[in-house]
Amino acid sequence: MIKAKNRMGLIFFPAYDWAISPTHPEREERLLYTQDQLREEGIFDIQGLVEYKPDIAREEDVLRTHFCFPDAAGVTTESHMISAGGAIKAARLLLDGQVDKAFALVRPPGHHAMKSVHGNRGFCNINNEAIMIEYIRDHYSTRRIAVVDTDCHHGDGTQDIYWNDPNVLYISIHQDGRTLYPGSGHVSECGGPTAAGRTVNIPLPPGTSDEGFLYAIDEMVLPILKHFKPEIIVNSAGQDNHYSDPITNMNFSAQGYAMLNDRLDPDIAVLEGGYSIQGALPYVNLGIILAMAGIDYSHVREPDYDAAAVRQDKGIMDYVKRLKEAVLGVYFNPPTYEGLLPYRQYLTRRKNVFYDTDGIRETQLESIMRCGECTGVWSLETSSTVYPLSLGIEIPVGACTACEKEGGRLLDNAKKSGKYKTIQMIDRVKKEYYSR
Amino acid sequence: MNKSALYLGLDVGGTHTDAVLIGEEGIVSHYKAVTDHDNLLLSVRKAIEGIAGGADRKKIQRINLSTTLSTNAIVENRLEDVCVIISAGPGIDPDNFKIGTYYYVIDGSIDHRGTEVRSLDAKLVSRIAGEVSGKGVKAFAAVTKFSTRNPEHENLIAREIGSAADFVTLGHKLSGRLSFPRRIVTAYFNSAVRRIFENFSDSIEECLCDLGIEAEVNVLKADGGTMPFSFSRGIPVESILSGPAASVMGIAALCDITRDSIMLDIGGTTTDIAIFAAGAPLIEKEGISLQGFPTLVRSLMTRSIGVGGDSAIHVNGGSVSVGPDRGGPAMAAGGTVPTLVDAFNAIRIVRFMDAEASAQGIADLAKKNGTSPDKLADAAIEYAVARIKDEVNAMLGEIRDRPVYTIHEMLEGKKIQPALVYIMGGPAEAFRDKFAGWLGAEVVVPPNYDVANAVGAALAKTTIDIELFADTCRRTMIIPNIDVRRTIPSGYTLRDAERDARNSLAEHRGSLSAPAGGSDMEIIESSSFNIVEGFYTVGRDIRVKCQIKPGVIKRLT
Structure with missing residues (x-):
């Protein structure tokens, strides 16, 4: 009998009765072959590895994290609530001490879902990892959390949610945005004024293989994590860097994924993308599970694996090595934002967001209080092609008294103005989430 | 069944051999004797002779047998050497699944769709077969990963072994379910007990011939179904751990179970628990485990805890507990240590043999621990009841928390709401009041529960x-x-x-x-x-x- 070195919880929820559309990559059988492989390997008989049922996320779990327009029910289906609930279950198992590691192997994914949600973008409606992290911060004493996003696509949703949050470090390793959806994730995107350097992007060139990925982990991700000292490391575990993935251009392997997780040593992994459902997912998931559980994974490889065919060009390694300095610079010497407005003034930025899956265009105006005491109360004015001008207000985790008061004032003013179709309030101090 | 036909159920258990003869009108006769552990055949023969006279024997149409033969062989490690030949392909290192002395991993691989990825190293198979048969190994098992999707490699291994083997167990013939490690274990056990089982089958058939019985013989399985003798010779491993299934099917025959129910079989040493959903006994999600080895053998969901009528009463500091060790027989029956039965007897919930001896034993133990006999007896009974309830709740929790894979099941999944608690076994009556009202369910102590296991064996259907x-x-x-x-x-x-x-x-x-x-x-x-x-x-x-x-x-x- 195989015994896991780490007690491991596996929340497996393939949602066999849910798809975006019949031939969409995010469809019913996405995890079918993975389940076949895991069952045939006897994964669920490994001592110390236990399969769990997901929780179902509640509306308040979503509203604690997102501004939803018109409301949470309007932008989610049951599948999203179960998928997010799977991530929450992973966190609960870990923080209640039932397991040492947890992997939420759930779908649909979430990392393209931003703070404000009007619909589906990049196959995502709500952000599973963020909902989990906010659940953790609401229910446990854990404060410092690092998300390492290993999906091939830049996790622009998670980046957006934690842009101004210095306590959640977001690191994304992905295929260079100039060559792949969603187009963002450049090294220069490194967090807002209150959280400069707490967003770290590592855009890798197409064709990067195990060597380049593991270099990025060893030389960039690990030194940053060592310095940040997170209480929990979350792997936002996309599997579409695989050489056989149909919608990306990387050369990563199942063995590489296992080694990555071995070195990263995440406490929690949450499945993101990955659409080579026959050739990659069964082996990649097996590799990740074994690595997290602390079981030998050296025999895991794809049936068609050919080292020579997926070897990266020499130029790629040179490029990745040059990238190191820039990436480390972002974290260790972030921009100081000198010459900004003084404290207790609002900093604003405008953004346009495109929802590729649903074809929605959204315009946002973000205003964040430059506080100095806390991360600052903030608001988000938003309108889209499917929903009229609305407002989100957040009194953040650990907000100071002044910002808490200011949040109330913002709400009153907004109500009085009569400008907004919907006003969403997130009050993390009082733990109240509601719309007006 | 034709009017005069009789069904014979035989449960050769670890302690007792029970037999029951059932006719059109119900139970015709029953028989109980201590099992001769070293000669199960003799136990079977005596039971048949004991239960049916010459005239009735002719009328026996069907004999269903639940036997510990294969289980004992495995538990006591009386196993034939088996040469296990496997091919795994990529995945978990197959050396982790090594079982027995002759375990060979050869090249070859099939993927989850059943596509051959690498051809099998067939030459090596015949070399291995030659080598081990030289050492006297005649039993083989062939198991390849994903053979349930494509059995070609297992079939090829069998062909290459050829006449070097007396028999080869092919993994894909055991079950359609996925699990390479379970397939290996199950195939190994199957080959390892096959000769013993075959010899036993031959002897039984001879014995029946001797007794002038021409009935078809079936063997009980852990899933509460039977398989014909002829068929079971090929997969004797399916006969392991059928004991608890016999009692569960017995309850199903003795009571008209149609709702969610709990079955408690409170015996001398243990209490066996099973759960029915809408009248059907629940089946374990995966196969049963034996000696810590998970197998592919399908089984009813049953749990056994060390609480029974003969369980010893312990007092540790202020706390009273019962079992899991056997203290019996009860002092009422001439034992030396007070048991749970003595507790019931002492406070007159039941009247069992020498009630004075029970009262004395409980009083002595109470005195030694500075408490009153009534309090001690109550505490012991309450402990036993609590242990049983805890285990039932744990099982219900396990069923509730079973992973599901569709949104529909996640949202609409049925919950078990027990309406009835069936209690059987020696101390059943004594426990009746203790479970009254629990979970809002009604308590039933069925008649004839003392032969329920043999009845279950007699009336179980063939399952596939x-x-x-x-x-x-x-x-x-x-x-x-x-x-x-x-x-x-x-x-x-x-x-x-x-x-x-x-x-x-x-x-x-x-x-x-x-x-x-x-x-x-x-x-x-x-x-x-x-x-x-x-x-x-x-x-x-x-x-x-x-x-x-x-x-x-x-x-x-």
């Missing part, structure tokens, strides 16, 4: 479970454990698959000459997924699980 797997891209359909493999048209649908599953199952049942009953065949799971390549649907991946439900051929209510 199959998994059909079809891939319309590859144009293949396979039902591994009953050896069906067919080419299908690319337009093959889920409905075709369900029809084929039912027909194949019915055909197989016919070949086992098991009596057919229309409504007992059911599709348990059925799914059809598109196989999409490059944004185009190119075929369907179809899976159907079908079974003959465990149940009894008639009820004695």
Whole structure:
């Protein structure tokens, strides 16, 4: 009998009765072959590895994290609530001490879902990892959390949610945005004024293989994590860097994924993308599970694996090595934002967001209080092609008294103005989430 | 059953051999004796002789036998050497699954769709076979990863072993379920007990011939069903751990169970627990484990805890506990240590043999620990009841928390709400009041519970479970454990698959000459997924699980 070195919880929820559309990559059988492989390997008989049922996320779990327009029910289906609930279950198992590691192997994914949600973008409606992290911060004493996003696509949703949050470090390793959806994730995107350097992007060139990925982990991700000292490391575990993935251009392997997780040593992994459902997912998931559980994974490889065919060009390694300095610079010497407005003034930025899956265009105006005491109360004015001008207000985790008061004032003013179709309030101090 | 036909149920348990003869009108006679552990055949023979006289013997139409033979052989490690030949391909290192002395991993691999990835190193097989047969090894097991999707490599291994083997267990014939490690263990055990079982079967048949009995003989399985003797010779491993199933089927025969129910079989040493959902006994999600080895042997969901009538009462500081050790027999029956039965006897909930001895034993233990006899007896009984309730709650929790894989099941999943608690076993009556009102359920102590296990054996139906797997891209359909493999048209649908599953199952049942009953065949799971390549649907991946439900051929209510 195989015994896991780490007690491991596996929340497996393939949602066999849910798809975006019949031939969409995010469809019913996405995890079918993975389940076949895991069952045939006897994964669920490994001592110390236990399969769990997901929780179902509640509306308040979503509203604690997102501004939803018109409301949470309007932008989610049951599948999203179960998928997010799977991530929450992973966190609960870990923080209640039932397991040492947890992997939420759930779908649909979430990392393209931003703070404000009007619909589906990049196959995502709500952000599973963020909902989990906010659940953790609401229910446990854990404060410092690092998300390492290993999906091939830049996790622009998670980046957006934690842009101004210095306590959640977001690191994304992905295929260079100039060559792949969603187009963002450049090294220069490194967090807002209150959280400069707490967003770290590592855009890798197409064709990067195990060597380049593991270099990025060893030389960039690990030194940053060592310095940040997170209480929990979350792997936002996309599997579409695989050489056989149909919608990306990387050369990563199942063995590489296992080694990555071995070195990263995440406490929690949450499945993101990955659409080579026959050739990659069964082996990649097996590799990740074994690595997290602390079981030998050296025999895991794809049936068609050919080292020579997926070897990266020499130029790629040179490029990745040059990238190191820039990436480390972002974290260790972030921009100081000198010459900004003084404290207790609002900093604003405008953004346009495109929802590729649903074809929605959204315009946002973000205003964040430059506080100095806390991360600052903030608001988000938003309108889209499917929903009229609305407002989100957040009194953040650990907000100071002044910002808490200011949040109330913002709400009153907004109500009085009569400008907004919907006003969403997130009050993390009082733990109240509601719309007006 | 024809009017004068008799059914004979035999449960050769670890302690007792129970037999019961059932006719049209119900139980004709029953028999109980201590099992001769070293000569199970003798126990069987004596039971048959004891229960049925010459005239009745002729009328016996069907004999169902639950025996610990294979279980004992495995538990006591009286196993024949088996040469296990496997091929694994990529995945977990197959050395982790090493079992027995002769374990060989050879090159070759098949993927989850059943596609051959690497051809089998067949030459090596014949070399290994030659080598081990030189050492006197004649039993073989051939197991390859994903053989339930494509059994070619296992079949090839068997062909290469050829006459070097007296028998070869092929992994895919054991079950359609996925789990390479379980397949290895199950195939190994199967080959390791096969000769013992075969010799036993031969002897039984001789013995029946001797006694002038011409009945068909069936063997009970852990899933509460039976298989014909002739068939069980090929898969003797299916006969392991059938004991608890016999009692569960007994309850099913003695009571008309139609609702969610709990069964408590409170014996001398243990309490066995089973759960019924809408009248059907629940089946374990995976196969049963034996000696810590998970197998593919399908089983009813039962749990056993060390609380029974003969469990010793312990006092530790202020706390009173019962079991898990056996202290019995009870002092009322001449024992030396006060047991749970003595506790019931002392406070006159029951009247059992020497009540004075019970009262004395409890009083002495109470005095030694500075408490009153009544308090001690109460505490011991309350402890036993609490342990049983805890275990039932844990089982209900486990069922509630069973992973599901669709949104529908996640939201609409049924919850077990026990309406009835059936209590059987020696101390059953004593416990009746203790469970009254618990979970809002009604307590029933069925009549004849003391022979329920033999009744269960006598009346259990033949069960078969199959998994059909079809891939319309590859144009293949396979039902591994009953050896069906067919080419299908690319337009093959889920409905075709369900029809084929039912027909194949019915055909197989016919070949086992098991009596057919229309409504007992059911599709348990059925799914059809598109196989999409490059944004185009190119075929369907179809899976159907079908079974003959465990149940009894008639009820004695």
